[in-house]
Amino acid sequence: MKKETFFFIILGILIIPIIINYVLLIPIPFNLPIIGNNVDWLSFWGTYLGGIIGAFVSFTILYLTLLHNKKEAEIERKSNQLLQLKKDLAERLSDINFMPLYIDTANDINVSSEIDRLNMLYKIHEQKSYTAKFIYDNDENELAKQFYKAYFDFICLFLAQINFLKNILINKRNKDELKLSVEEQIKNFPTIQYSLLILVNEAALKYYESEKEKLVLLKSSFL
Secondary structure, three states, X not given: OXXXXXXHHHHHHHHHHHHHHHHHHOOOHHHOOOOOOHHHHHHHHHHHHHHHHHHHHHHHHHHHHHHHHHHHHHHHHHHHHHHHHHHHHHHHHHOOOOHHHOOOOOOOOOHHHHHHHXXXXXXXXXXXXXXXHHHHHHOOOHHHHHHHHHHHHHHHHHHHHHHHHHHHHHHOOOHHHHXXXXXXXXXXXXXXXXXXXXXXXXXXXXXXXXXXXXXXXXXXXXX
16 A cells, blocks of 8 residues: 555544534534434444445455455466566577587488488478567567567578588489588588577577566566
8 A cells, every 4th residue: 555545544534533523513504403412413423434434444455455466466477477488488599409400421321311301300490480480570579579580590591501401412412422512511500500599599588587577577566
């Protein structure tokens, strides 16, 4: 309860008896007939105002209880959302990994098997790209848009690397040329992965900290 509200309630409790006393001392205008004397009316007003105050107190307690429960439910909802966001961001960050694209060149490369594997990876990450694009195109949270835009850029590059490797596997018939071409293609993966991880990680951190700050502000307003 705000301090101003509490102050006015106390002030009202102190002033109301004075007002009633003053009203009872005012002569009845036009000699209107009345039932009972001042003591009777004082008793009536005490009972009447006591009932009103009791009802007001009960209503106030009910209102504050409902408000308290509503805020607690909102805090719990926001906390669960933040926990889910943390899991989602961790899952997206784990995607920034080119290891699934590595092909073992120490032995003869099974072209058919590798192409099938790359096709499967392509389908999985293509679906993720649709999700990321939908979010950054439609989410009103600017930090969410920034994160999913960075994540989408990674997915696009990942898909492009898959296509490069597939083209090598399809077009290179000589085993030595195939091995050298594959090794050349994948040797820069660690550098690409690191640079993308920094960008996406920074965007994820800003997004998460922003949502965490909103929860902190909500909890502080509850106190």
